[in-house]
Amino acid sequence: xxxxxxxxxxxxxxxxxxxxxxxxxxxxxxxxxxxxxxxxxxxxxxxxxxxxxxxxxxxxxxxxxxxxxxxxxxxxxxxxxxxxxxxxxxxxxxxxxxxxxxxxxxxxxxxxxxxxxxxxxxxxxxxxxxxxxxxxxxxxxxxxxxxxxxxxxxxxxxxxxxxxxxxxxxxxxxxxxxxxxxxxxxxxxxxxxxxxxxxxxxxxxxxxxxxxxxxxxxxxxxxxxxxxxxxxx
Amino acid sequence: xxxxxxxxxxxxxxxxxxxxxxxxxxxxxxxxxxxxxxxxxxxxxxxxxxxxxxxxxxxxxxxxxxxxxxxxxxxxxxxxxxxxxxxx
Numbered sequence: 001x002x003x004x005x006x007x008x009x010x011x012x013x014x015x016x017x018x019x020x021x022x023x024x025x026x027x028x029x030x031x032x033x034x035x036x037x038x039x040x041x042x043x044x045x046x047x048x049x050x051x052x053x054x055x056x057x058x059x060x061x062x063x064x065x066x067x068x069x070x071x072x073x074x075x076x077x078x079x080x081x082x083x084x085x086x087x088x089x090x091x092x093x094x095x096x097x098x099x100x101x102x103x104x105x106x107x108x109x110x111x112x113x114x115x116x117x118x119x120x121x122x123x124x125x126x127x128x129x130x131x132x133x134x135x136x137x138x139x140x141x142x143x144x145x146x147x148x149x150x151x152x153x154x155x156x157x158x159x160x161x162x163x164x165x166x167x168x169x170x171x172x173x174x175x176x177x178x179x180x181x182x183x184x185x186x187x188x189x190x191x192x193x194x195x196x197x198x199x200x201x202x203x204x205x206x207x208x209x210x211x212x213x214x215x216x217x218x219x220x221x222x223x224x225x226x227x228x229x230x231x232x233x
Numbered sequence: 234x235x236x237x238x239x240x241x242x243x244x245x246x247x248x249x250x251x252x253x254x255x256x257x258x259x260x261x262x263x264x265x266x267x268x269x270x271x272x273x274x275x276x277x278x279x280x281x282x283x284x285x286x287x288x289x290x291x292x293x294x295x296x297x298x299x300x301x302x303x304x305x306x307x308x309x310x311x312x313x314x315x316x317x318x319x320x321x
Contacts, residue, residue: 060246060281062294062311065318105247109279109316 003152013155013189018181024157031131032162037076039089045074053087056102065110072107072117079118080104128166132156142167144175150183160184240267248280249313260300260308278310 012021036042044050046067054064077083084099107114130136132153141149144167153163164175184190193201240252244265252258254276256269265280278298283291286305293299293307294315300308 055284057246057282057306058284060279061283062279062281062315065316069318102247109247109249109313111317 003148004155009155010189013184014191016159018160018184018190020159020162021157028132028157031128032158032166037082038085039087045076045086046070056088056099059102059106060109062110064106065112068103068106068110069112069117072112072114077118080114083118127169129170132158132166142170144179144183147183147187150180151187151189154184154189236271237268238271238273240265244280246280246282246308249277250280250310251275251277252310254278254296254298254310258298258300258310265300265310277313279313279316281309281311283307283309 030043033042037045040050044053047053054061054067058064059068071077071083071086077086080100080103083103084096087103088095088099090096090099104114127136129142133156137149144150144164149167150163153166154160158166160177160180163180164177167175178195181190182194182196185192185194237256238253240250242248242250242265243263244250244260245263250265250267252267252275253269253273255273256267258268259266269275276296280300281297283293284306285291291307293309294311296312296315298310300310302308
């Protein structure tokens with residue numbers, strides 16, 4: 001893949017100012033949405049709508065076995081914890097524990113081998129980055145410090161926030177939006193000075209921002225503001 | 234009347250319980266009671282919940298025993314061999 005640096009592409013990228021490309025291909029949206037694991041996050045991992053997901057009690061229905069098998073075998077589901085995350089928006093440990101116990105019991109009733117179904121190997125064939133780029137870059141290239149990767153994702157139409165989300169899920173931990181924005185400025189795909197450039201310009205002005213100034217005056221043994229109670233009467 | 238077997242246990246959805254369905258089965262407040270002749274054939278059941286809020290009907294597997302009906306759900310004891318995913 002070659003990064004598209006056509007003048008129109010660059011101009012459009014700069015004009016976006018870090019937002020997503022409104023005219024990007026549907027495949028980019030699909031790649032981003034398909035990654036979303038979590039209740040009501042993006043597209044559901046199974047079926048067409050979260051409205052069709054079973055409640056915890058409904059997992060006991062024998063006809064829900066197929067749903068459960070499809071969920072556990074989904075490329076994004078690597079264990080029961082992830083499956084629970086997809087099934088409920090609950091956050092308290094008590095409710096999550098109930099869901100885990102229910103999933104275990106339902107899998108057992110249906111004769112589903114959880115470990116086998118949730119084992120995805122090392123290929124990660126369904127990951128967002130591969131879906132977005134159409135290939136999987138070498139591991140050492142997948143970092144927010146790589147301007148080529150950041151530029152490729154931005155030119156493909158991702159917003160800065162989406163780039164942050166994508167790279168954060170690559171095991172890098174939290175990626176800062178300001179870092180991505182600086183990278184795009186450094187390589188000319190965003191307008192404006194980087195944070196370092198702003199800092200240098202600030203220092204060149206001796207740290208003066210301009211505008212309001214403050215002067216202090218010696219007033220003897222006590223200093224500070226004098227307030228008259230009459231002002232508040 | 235011969236000897237009777239009694240099962241009296243707390244259940245919830247997906248609980249497994251064994252009893253003979255041709256005896257007397259009662260259910261109240263999450264507690265299932267079954268009384269049946271000791272020489273009757275016992276089956277394993279799984280407690281399941283079937284929603285009828287949207288359809289006003291439910292389809293239960295063969296051999297299921299209805300435990301309660303109300304508030305949009307039918308609770309039933311379903312033979313455990315009704316579970317399993319086709320082709321799995």
